[in-house]
Amino acid sequence: DQQVKQNSPSLSVQEGRISILNCDYTNSMFDYFLWYKKYPAEGPTFLISISSIKDKNEDGRFTVFLNKSAKHLSLHIVPSQPGDSAVYFCAASGNNDMRFGAGTRLTVKP
Amino acid sequence: KAGVTQTPRYLIKTRGQQVTLSCSPISGHRSVSWYQQTPGQGLQFLFEYFSETQRNKGNFPGRFSGRQFSNSRSEMNVSTLELGDSALYLCASSLAAGGETQYFGPGTRLLVL
Numbered sequence: 001d002q003q004v005k006q007n008s009p010s011l012s013v014q015e016g017r018i019s020i021l022n023c024d025y026t027n028s029m030f031d032y033f034l035w036y037k038k039y040p041a042e043g044p045t046f047l048i049s050i051s052s053i054k055d056k057n058e059d060g061r062f063t064v065f066l067n068k069s070a071k072h073l074s075l076h077i078v079p080s081q082p083g084d085s086a087v088y089f090c091a092a093s094g095n096n097d098m099r100f101g102a103g104t105r106l107t108v109k110p
Numbered sequence: 111k112a113g114v115t116q117t118p119r120y121l122i123k124t125r126g127q128q129v130t131l132s133c134s135p136i137s138g139h140r141s142v143s144w145y146q147q148t149p150g151q152g153l154q155f156l157f158e159y160f161s162e163t164q165r166n167k168g169n170f171p172g173r174f175s176g177r178q179f180s181n182s183r184s185e186m187n188v189s190t191l192e193l194g195d196s197a198l199y200l201c202a203s204s205l206a207a208g209g210e211t212q213y214f215g216p217g218t219r220l221l222v223l
Binding site (some may be wrong): 036044045046089091098099100101102103 | 213214
């Protein structure tokens with residue numbers, strides 16, 4: 001069962017615009033959420049995280065928003081750069097469990 | 111500080127064989143988790159080890175097993191390989207157990223023919 005879902009397998013945006021990647025989860029026990037970025041032939045690298053006690057966390061061009069009532073989180077990248085082109089995974093953890101979404105491939109066009 | 115290392119990077123096996131993959135965590139990290147990544151399923155959790163004890167296990171058959179040594183290095187074993195086991199196997203380490211931010215290795219790409 002997929003407790004963490006990224007419903008958009010791919011996303012294409014123009015350089016300089018905003019990229020919004022979405023993630024939904026079903027398990028209300030999850031209380032810590034993370035985004036990872038993965039380039040081809042490399043392992044995922046940690047990008048940004050958010051605890052369930054917050055609804056927003058910002059780190060440079062990256063902002064993660066959490067809507068607990070909707071069990072939804074999103075990653076905003078502003079402005080998007082061609083180097084941001086990668087697969088982005090969201091992950092949710094809690095109660096000694098951790099689940100990943102299937103990933104969204106972001107392509108940023110110059 | 112060196113990152114997470116995994117060996118081998120690539121592996122080709124045939125159905126019915128068994129395979130052992132190795133992971134060396136970041137120095138000082140005591141938790142090692144294993145994941146399977148396939149194009150359709152994304153990252154799926156296999157198991158987590160902390161201080162040589164399996165703390166958590168995902169929904170995989172008993173053919174998938176692992177262990178952790180006193181120096182925190184971990185091995186994962188898959189017996190009686192099936193075609194569907196072809197995937198990228200990722201290892202991640204963290205300081206403590208239980209969902210903390212993890213640092214991933216480059217993965218071992220396994221192809222089962």
